[in-house]
Amino acid sequence: MKIVIQREKIAVMAALLLICFSATAQDFSLLRERMVRDQIEARGITHEPTLNAVRSVERHLFVPPERRNMAYDDGPLPIGHGQTISQPLIVAYMTELVNPEPHHTVLEIGTGSGYQAAILAEIVERVFTIEIIPELGNSARELIDDLGYENIEVKIADGYYGWEEHGPFDAIVVTAAAENIPPPLVRQLKDGGRMVIPVGSPFMVQTLMLVERRGDRVLTQSLMPVNFVPFTRGGR
Amino acid sequence: MTRRLYLSIGFISSSIIGFQLALMHILSYIQWSHFAWMVISVALLGFGASGTILALAGRWMVRKIDTVLPLIMIACGVTMSSVLPFAERVFGTFDSYLVFIDSKELYSLLLTYFSLFVVFFLGALAIGLIYVAYVQKIGSLYFADLLGSGLGGLASLGLFWAFYPAKLPAVMGLLPIVAAALILPQKKIRPMAAITIASLAAPLLLLLYPPDLKISEYKGLARALDLPGAEVRLERTSPYGHIEVVTADALRYAPGLSMSFTGDIPVNDVVFCNGDWYGPVVSWSAADTSHFLDYTTNALPYIITIPETTMILEAGTGLNVSHAVTRGATSVTAVEHNRLVTDLLKNELAPDTDSLFHHKAVTVKNLHSRSYLLADTATYDLIVLPTIETFGGTSGIHALKEQYLLTREAFLNMWERLSDRGMISVTVWTEEPPRNILKLLGTLTETLQEIGVEDRSRHLMAVRGWGTVTFVVTREALTDYQAENIREFCSAMYFDPLYLPGKDDEERMSYNILTDSYLFELADRIAAGGESAEEVYRDYDFNIRPATDNRPYFSQFLKLSRLTRLSDIYGSKSIPFLEVGYLIVGITFIQITVAAIILIIVPLFFIGWRGGYRGYTVLHFSGLGIGFMFVEIVLIQRLVLYFGSPIYAAAAVLSAMLICSGAGSWYSSRMKGGFRDIVRVTGLIMVIIILYGLFLTPLLLSTISLPFLVKIAFSMVIIAPMAFFMGMPFPLGLKSLSEHNRSLVPWAWGINGCLSVISTALALIIAVEAGFLWVMALAAVAYGITMVANIWKAA
Known part of the structure; x- marks a missing residue:
């Protein structure tokens, strides 16, 4: 009798958990839809594959559990080791800037929690991503495997050298910028390929920089500063 | 008893100032230094709060002073030693970098405030209690207090060499316990001695097992x-x-x-x-024939000519020094203020850098660069400044740093040090919206205007890469051949000429494209100088007017008058991320002022709102609180430049000032001490402040090249008379007040404490907005308020 009661209790608790979980998942889905509408589309991101990718990737899974309730907020979030998961707008803007196409192979430097790689993997054929901090790289790899992304490959290494055996790449996304742009990365960019780099601290104003290889020439373009809130240059 | 009491007050005062310095050291190491300043400023309100408590419970405390005073001192020592590990254990690890994105961090910030506040509160409570109880001897007690503070400041510097930061609070925490041991009551000597000995456990344990200083993961x-x-x-x-x-x-x-x-x-x-990047240990070899800086915009001066004698300002770890040597300079003067860093490079790190700092061409000078420029008489073919800002921008976190190397006068000094073919080179990181580039261009243009250079386009050039711009100012006019060399350099390096004779808009964006060309438009208007530049300074949303020695805040770009407009353009939440440094001062000022007003008003509910001497107390002690701090801050700024060694100069000046003020206080105990005496003294102080405001800077500049010891003696001669008289009005005021309404003495102590804390933030705001001369002028006004209060009472 006691065992039966225990079992019933567990069943009720499990049901409650399930209800709670599905309610939460539903909430996250709503939040995600709102994030795309208010934070991304409203600020001029129009690239349909990017919008679809941001709509479908469950951002809250890439955020540390204690900050999951902030996953769809309009800002970056700490993921440990001094790293962040970028603000949704930055992720979408960077994705749009490299103009990803289904047949593309993309290299990402700085896997972090794996969110940017997941967004790219929704659009392109292959994503190669390199993370220098083993703890971050391993947990991102685990999560990416759990979510079933077979077109993402994670390597724990120094991103400076790129990933020569899989290059040249149609696009390179550098998520953590440094004072220099490593020459090996420039070399691994296809002719006509694009590299995007956010310049500045994730907690401050960031300016996105686009690097394009055109034959022997390498051009850079400083784009608008981006921040937590709509950042236009009107009125200047 | 009396002699031991003087010693005791000296010990506790020195511990408080030592703890404050140690805290600044530690918090700057583990957190963002601006937050360190903010946290400590707020915690210092403990001084004001002690006055409030004394006003409320002072009588009881005075009755029980034999027991209460040593117990407060013991509590101060124990909390001082253990507050940091305690705060970390109890409140978790607060991270100042996350304050703007996570509201939970705000609670941690508040709790951090509170825990540090307790230490200052207990220390100030002990001093205030002594003043209230023995107000007749205020002159000599205040002398002991100031002497202790002065010596404490000096001794702390020695301790900073001897102890790692984590141990410093424990070392400082021993002093209040010693202060308590000196005044243990004879009646209850055994239990009190037992408590004192037991309390030593906290600092001693923390000295043996210092806490781990967990630095922010974002540093x-x-x-x-x-x-x-x-x-x-x-x-x-x-x-x-x-x-x-x-x-x-x-x-x-x-x-x-x-x-x-x-x-x-x-x-x-x-x-x-202090946990922040200082410089790379340069992988350099004397045999090198090329340098990676040849592939940066920093190479621009070497494209124009081959300099033989070079001066590298703020040389850091020697990156630009190695570049100059590789490019064939036969004499390189490296000026660097951080002696410890140059010592490391000369000794332990010498093998890594092929003994760069021992190279026959290199001479190292350990001074602040501007001070060296002022004292130097040699001439150079090239003067290289350190790169301005950091990669990606710092959103104005250096806004409140006095940068005497980037003022208009500094560039004039550099021009005077140039040989006939000399050049000044300065590189700046680009950022959006552009601020540093424009302010630097304005500064260089005004410098050339002031010198009287007519065709500026042949004396000022700039090259822009993907992340940096290098400006070069030349004494000789640039030839067409040199301009062509620069164009070839740009083409080879994928750089674009920003400022070059014969430039056109198209070549300005050959390789590094901007979303729009407004940077060029603004730059051209600034370079044109005169009314055209003036219009840009006035209309641009950020403060890009060149910095001067009177307002040496090159990195301060926020215009308070444009806050609303910036909020309209960028959104109100963006502003902290654009110009956070100056805003922190504003936020700190508001926090302190609100808290101080509360602390000043609360006692009135208990001691009553009306009655004799309340108005006098407010005017006299707030005037003193403001005046003293304003003068102290300006003197430190001026003398830091004079000596060229910020830490030692600040310590020496602060200590000398406190000790001389103490001497003034001690002398005042011999005076009759009525309101008329105070009127005379404050009047004299006002005259001295005005004279200093007018003549101090020219006096210091004319003697800056004298030997170091002579300069020390000279500065003491300058400081001594002013500080001596400034030490008098506080004890004289307390004494007069005690004769007429003794119950207001604790309240006066609190007001003085509150206003002193407010003044540190206020002086900064005034210096940024109007300049140091105004701070001095307002110091005179503050003393004027004190004088008026005393004229009123004397009448």
């Missing part, structure tokens, strides 16, 4: 240490900061490197100071 040091295989290979502590040298396989430094560079960027060890 450069923490991020470097996260790299695989990273480790601290060398560690030194000193008043110049806590220096750590980190080695890791992935640490490379090549700022703004050209996209045309195809070689390998070498791996460097990196020097960190």
Whole structure:
């Protein structure tokens, strides 16, 4: 009798958990839809594959559990080791800037929690991503495997050298910028390929920089500063 | 008893100032230094709060002073030693970098305020209680207080060499316990002695087992240490900061490197100071014929001519020094204020840099660069300044740093040090919206205007890469041949000429494209000078007017009058991320002022709102609180420049000032001490302040090249008379007040404390907005208020 009661209790608790979980998942889905509408589309991101990718990737899974309730907020979030998961707008803007196409192979430097790689993997054929901090790289790899992304490959290494055996790449996304742009990365960019780099601290104003290889020439373009809130240059 | 009481007050005063310095040292190391300043400013309100408590419970405390006073001192010592590990354990690890994105951090910030506040409160409560109880002897007690503070400041510098930062609070925490031991009551000697001995356990344990200082994961040091295989290979502590040298396989430094560079960027060890990046340990060899800086915009002066004699200002770890030597300079003068860093490079790190700082061409001078410029008489073919800002911008976190190297007068000094073919070179990181570039261009243009250079376009040139712009000012007019060389350099490096004779808009964006060309439009208007530049300074949303020695805040770009407009353009939440440094001062000022008003008003509910001497107390003691701090801050600023060594100068000046003020206070105890005496003294102080405001800077500049010891003696002669008289009005005021309404003495102590704290933030705001001369003028006004209050009562 006691065992039966225990079992019933567990069943009720499990049901409650399930209800709670599905309610939460539903909430996250709503939040995600709102994030795309208010934070991304409203600020001029129009690239349909990017919008679809941001709509479908469950951002809250890439955020540390204690900050999951902030996953769809309009800002970056700490993921440990001094790293962040970028603000949704930055992720979408960077994705749009490299103009990803289904047949593309993309290299990402700085896997972090794996969110940017997941967004790219929704659009392109292959994503190669390199993370220098083993703890971050391993947990991102685990999560990416759990979510079933077979077109993402994670390597724990120094991103400076790129990933020569899989290059040249149609696009390179550098998520953590440094004072220099490593020459090996420039070399691994296809002719006509694009590299995007956010310049500045994730907690401050960031300016996105686009690097394009055109034959022997390498051009850079400083784009608008981006921040937590709509950042236009009107009125200047 | 009396002699021991004087010693006791001296000990506790020295512990408070020592703890404040140690706290600044530690918080700057583990957190963002601006927050360190804010946290400590708020915590210092403990001084004001002690007055409030004394006003409310002073009578009881005075009755029980034999027991209460040593117990307060003991509590102060115990909390002082253990507050940091306690706060970390109880409140978790607060991270100032996350304050703007996570409201939970605000609670941690508040709790951090509170825990530190308690220490200052207890220390100030002990001093205030002594003043209230023995107000007749206020002159000599205040002397002991100030003498203790002065000596405490000096002794702290020695302790900074001897102890690692984590141990400093425990060392300081011993002093209040010693202060208590000196005044234990004879009646209850056994239990009190037992408590005193037991309380030593906290500082001694923390000295033996100091807490781990967990630095913010967003500081450069923490991020470097996260790299695989990273480790601290060398560690030194000193008043110049806590220096750590980190080695890791992935640490490379090549700022703004050209996209045309195809070689390998070498791996460097990196020097960190207080957890912040200080410079790479340059992988350099005397046999090198090329340098990676040849592939950056920094190479611009070497394209124009080959300099033989070079001066590198704020040389840091020697990156620009190695570049100059590689480019064939026969004499390189490296000026660097951080002696510990140059000592490391000359000794332990010499093998890594092929003994760069021992190279026959290199001479190292350990001084602040501007002071060296003022005192130097040699001439140079090239003067190189350190790179302005950091990669990606710092959103104005250096807004409140006095940068005497980037003022209009500094560039005039540099011009005077140039040989006939001399050049000044300065590189700046680009940022959006552009601020540093425009302010620098304005400064250089005004410098050339003031010198009387007519065709400025032949004397000022600039080249822009993907991340940096290098400006070069030349004494000789640039020839067409040299301009052509610069164009070829740009083409080879994928750089664009920003300022060059014969430039056109198209060539300004050949390789590095901007979303729009407004940077060029603004730059051209500034370079045109005169009314055209004036219009840009006036209309631009950021303050890009050149900095001067009177307002040496090059990195302060926020215009308070444009806050609303910036909020309209960028959104109100963006502003902290654009110009956070100055805003923090504003936020601190508001916090302190609100809290101070509460602390000043609360006692009135208990001691009554009406009655004799309330108005006098407010006017007299707030005037003194403001006046004293304003003068002190300006004197420190001026003398830091004079000596060229910020830490020692600040300590020497502060200590001399406190000791001389103490002497004034001691002398005042012999005076009759009525309102008329105070009127005379404050009138004299006002006259001295006005004279100093007018003549101090020219006096210091005319003697800056004298030998160091002569300068020390000269500065003491300057400081002594003013400080001596400034030490009098506070004890004289307390004494007069006690004769007429003794119950207001604790309240007066609180008002003085509150206003002193407010004044530190207020002086900064005034200096930024109007300049140091105004701070001095307002100091005179503050003393004027005190004088008026006393004229009123004397009448």
